[in-house]
Amino acid sequence: MRAKKENTNVRRDQLTAAALEVIGREGVHGLSIAGVSGQAGLGASSVYRHFESKDALLDAVLDHLQQRLLRNVTEVRAEAPGAVERLRLLMERHACLLAANPAVPAIVFSDGLSAGHPGRARKIRQIIECYLGEVRAIIQEGQAEGSLKPELDPATGSVLFLGALLPAALLCQLTGGDFQILEHYRKAWPIFRQSVAVG
Amino acid sequence: MRAKKENTNVRRDQLTAAALEVIGREGVHGLSIAGVSGQAGLGASSVYRHFESKDALLDAVLDHLQQRLLRNVTEVRAEAPGAVERLRLLMERHACLLAANPAVPAIVFSDGLSAGHPGRARKIRQIIECYLGEVRAIIQEGQAEGSLKPELDPATGSVLFLGALLPAALLCQLTGGDFQILEHYRKAWPIFRQSVAVG
């Protein structure tokens, strides 16, 4: 059956979202043009009306992901004043994001995306390092205001911040969602807090 | 040119090692029968003299990986008496293992291995949970002997132990080895230690 005609901007968003769903369900390895188009209710060849290639679609997915991650940082900065509370809120939001979008860890962990595609690997690296940079900035601000330990190396702190949730995301992915990321966050945050905050 | 004839047990080991090298260099996605056989100096079809299928080869690789991980635990138990020192040694060895074998994080993070292969996903999950179980046991022993904080949840502690190195391994993989895992370990261990040990 022929799908209803839609504006290409709308379809681009739909296909990007469809790709995220498929990746979340079947992993990056399981992402096929037919799968994505099917998820969006289109035939496989229709995808090429809106994206030049599978690579272009993947690039759009990565852009979407980066915006999503950085939006959390912006919101947290707006909502909380101190560095400690900002870190807590950010970790909580990050846990929610990972729990609600299994595609996120799948993409970050995947080597299928960057395989034989140096530009792609660079993009993923840039997304993570950008995120790490934001966390590092919050840590430095916290040290300046005196709420975080001055002897803490901000770069190491940011990597450990990521590490507080990363294995949980991995376990969640491997167990098909059985491992509860949010519950892990609740237990992990106090421990992380204790190792970076003063007092 | 025809390769020299070799015992199938020897070839199995060679092919498993070759697979680890190829995965370390090109990722799980880049692992092909032709690539593995080439690495071992054989033609592609020769692989089927020693493994029933690509799946069987991958299973052998996973078995090898599990043994490698658990050997670290056994050695650490033999070499250090206290829980804190055991955890430190284990983290150090784990960092060395990750740094020397880029295939390890590639396999753990990969979804290409488990894609459409529930048994494979279960195997990877079992390897990680087994490792986590060993760390948890060390933590519980430490609490019993009074060297680790009694209020620490051992399960959460074991996940955080993994998380102290996991993002470093990920960054190392994404940067093609530029990120120094061992250096990160040296900075991360004191922070982790402080959050789990008493005093």
Added chain:
DNA sequence: TGTACATCAGTGAACGCGCGTTCACTGATGTAC
């Protein structure tokens, strides 16, 4: 010690499947007059 034979590892050619991609065509929607 020599000979016939069984076993087993190595190989290139060929097969088949999955999947990204192209192409010619369809039909809906908007636009010019």
Added chain:
DNA sequence: TGTACATCAGTGAACGCGCGTTCACTGATGTAC
């Protein structure tokens, strides 16, 4: 208001490439007698 036309999104069939796998054959090594 009606008509002709341009634009653009959707589609199934077909193509081609990569890659796992099979097969018939080769040749080396070990073994029985």
